[in-house]
Amino acid sequence: MRIVSARRTFTELPEDLVRTERLSSAWFTGKENSGNHVVCAIAFWHGHLAFIVDCEHPYSFPALLCDITDPRVSRYFVFRQELQRTSSTEMRVHYVWGFPEYVNDATLYARAVDREPEAVGIFKRYKRLFEFEFPDPAVEEKGILLQDRWVQCPKCWDAWEEATGLGMAQCPVCKSIVHNPLYTDVLTVSGESFRWLDAV
Numbered sequence: 255m256r257i258v259s260a261r262r263t264f265t266e267l268p269e270d271l272v273r274t275e276r277l278s279s280a281w282f283t284g285k286e287n288s289g290n291h292v293v294c295a296i297a298f299w300h301g302h303l304a305f306i307v308d309c310e311h312p313y314s315f316p317a318l319l320c321d322i323t324d325p326r327v328s329r330y331f332v333f334r335q336e337l338q339r340t341s342s343t344e345m346r347v348h349y350v351w352g353f354p355e356y357v358n359d360a361t362l363y364a365r366a367v368d369r370e371p372e373a374v375g376i377f378k379r380y381k382r383l384f385e386f387e388f389p390d391p392a393v394e395e396k397g398i399l400l401q402d403r404w405v406q407c408p409k410c411w412d413a414w415e416e417a418t419g420l421g422m423a424q425c426p427v428c429k430s431i432v433h434n435p436l437y438t439d440v441l442t443v444s445g446e447s448f449r450w451l452d453a454v
């Protein structure tokens with residue numbers, strides 16, 4: 255999944271979201287919300303969805319401030335729900351989708367924001383995986399399929415055996431990142447699945 259800032263103003267948003275202490279003008283201006291971001295996790299709290307992205311460090315954007323440029327959700331995401339009692343009469347529900355270390359460790363996000371090396375390293379590792387998972391519209395070059403699973407780099411002409419199945423591939427010699435010609439798009443694979451299912 256990829257998002258960009260929707261460039262909305264405060265007046266275009268629900269009042270309760272604007273009142274939330276987490277919402278600040280930093281989400282409307284500044285470099286934090288510019289460009290295309292890969293979504294590392296999705297969280298539901300205070301009644302609204304937020305996308306967790308990795309800019310220079312993990313950052314949380316209210317979903318209503320974002321336009322979704324790629325709706326495909328990572329195959330590496332898992333889900334958790336949690337009920338928290340906030341008082342004797344009130345309860346709060348949290349839902350999170352994301353990579354397992356994030357979903358299973360409620361402290362990971364805060365530790366990464368505090369620049370703890372281990373937590374930052376986990377976020378960076380998954381961010382890199384998510385950047386490769388689906389085709390990147392910002393990249394034009396595509397690897398050349400030779401035979402079997404061998405792919406040739408369109409820039410340096412070296413070839414490698416491609417086994418990741420991800421949308422993007424990286425040349426091991428010149429390090430160019432190109433579209434993987436062996437990738438099967440999740441948006442078209444469902445038809446194939448039904449053909450298999452109908453045949454049994």
Ligand SMILES: [Zn+2]
Nearest residue numbers: 407410425428
């Ligand atoms: Zn190359």
